[in-house]
Amino acid sequence: AQSVTQLDSHVSVSEGTPVLLRCNYSSSYSPSLFWYVQHPNKGLQLLLKYTSAATLVKGINGFEAEFKKSETSFHLTKPSAHMSDAAEYFCVVSPPAGTGGFKTIFGAGTRLFVKA
Amino acid sequence: DVKVTQSSRYLVKRTGEKVFLECVQDMDHENMFWYRQDPGLGLRLIYFSYDVKMKEKGDIPEGYSVSREKKERFSLILESASTNQTSMYLCASSPQGFGQYFGPGTRLTVT
Numbered sequence: 001a002q003s004v005t006q007l008d009s010h011v012s013v014s015e016g017t018p019v020l021l022r023c024n025y026s027s028s029y030s031p032s033l034f035w036y037v038q039h040p041n042k043g044l045q046l047l048l049k050y051t052s053a054a055t056l057v058k059g060i061n062g063f064e065a066e067f068k069k070s071e072t073s074f075h076l077t078k079p080s081a082h083m084s085d086a087a088e089y090f091c092v093v094s095p096p097a098g099t100g101g102f103k104t105i106f107g108a109g110t111r112l113f114v115k116a
Numbered sequence: 117d118v119k120v121t122q123s124s125r126y127l128v129k130r131t132g133e134k135v136f137l138e139c140v141q142d143m144d145h146e147n148m149f150w151y152r153q154d155p156g157l158g159l160r161l162i163y164f165s166y167d168v169k170m171k172e173k174g175d176i177p178e179g180y181s182v183s184r185e186k187k188e189r190f191s192l193i194l195e196s197a198s199t200n201q202t203s204m205y206l207c208a209s210s211p212q213g214f215g216q217y218f219g220p221g222t223r224l225t226v227t
Contacts, residue, residue: 034215043120043206043218051214090159094215104149104216106159 002027004093006107014115019063019078021110023091026072033074034092035065038109044090050074061085086114119143120219122207128225135194137222139207145217147210148190150174150182152203153221159206165190197226 007022025033032051036044048059055067065076074091088111094104123138141148149164151174161174163182171182179201183191190209194201202225208216 032215036218041221041223043220044208044216046215046217049215092215104161108158 002031002093002095002103002105004091004105004107006089006091006110008110009108010111010113012113012115013081015083016080019076019081019085019112021076021089021091021112023074023076023107024072025074025091025093027093029095030069031093031095033065033067034094035059035063035074035076036090036092037087038090039087047076047089081112081114083114083116086112088112120207120209120217122205122219122222124222125220126223126225128227129194129197130227131198133194133197133226135197135224135226137192137194137205137207137224139190139192139209139219140188141190141209141217142188143209143211143217144187145209145211146187147212147216148184149208149210149216150180150190150192151206151208152176153206154203162192197224199226202226 003026005024034049035047038044048057050057050067058064063078088109090109091107120141129135147166150162151159153159160176162180165171165184181193205222207219210216
């Protein structure tokens with residue numbers, strides 16, 4: 001069975017300060033993990049993905065995430081927040097590549113606020 | 117770049133109407149999905165399809181049906197729209213096991 005927990009429903013940071021969005025997962029096998037971003041009234045955009053290669057994954061717009069198996073975590077970070085980063089972020093877990101992408105589990109989402 | 121398009125951004129329908137939501141992807145992906153997104157409930161999977169003419173129920177299929185006659189097109193059908201189907205509908209496609217690419221969404225209001 002798989003599950004994903006985003007530990008914060010809301011995160012507020014000042015522009016130019018680091019961003020940390022936390023995600024823990026549970027999986028009976030080595031999963032694929034993803035982060036998506038959703039701006040208001042838009043669809044979800046894939047930020048980055050982990051598929052059992054390097055544990056530190058770099059994505060678009062300066063975001064990165066580190067897969068830590070021992071902690072079952074996949075936290076999303078960015079060194080310096082921009083106003084345009086204000087959005088909702090979803091952590092997602094799905095079975096490994098080649099085993100079927102049907103049982104994708106979405107986290108509840110973390111809304112990021114960026115203060116000027 | 118992968119492109120997933122949805123037929124409408126905003127749609128207003130009356131209770132009891134039959135509603136078609138269309139989704140088209142241009143990357144030859146095997147898998148396609150329909151979700152609805154509601155405040156406080158997150159994304160919930162309605163149906164998915166892993167091949168032409170193949171479909172599987174997701175978590176909330178009641179009141180919906182789907183059609184996939186061509187690989188690039190996946191349609192969601194509300195046979196008789198009800199007010200509790202007012203929602204944001206998101207279509208996605210993916211190659212096997214490699215994350216999903218989403219369309220811009222259709223905000224459906226049923227009055």
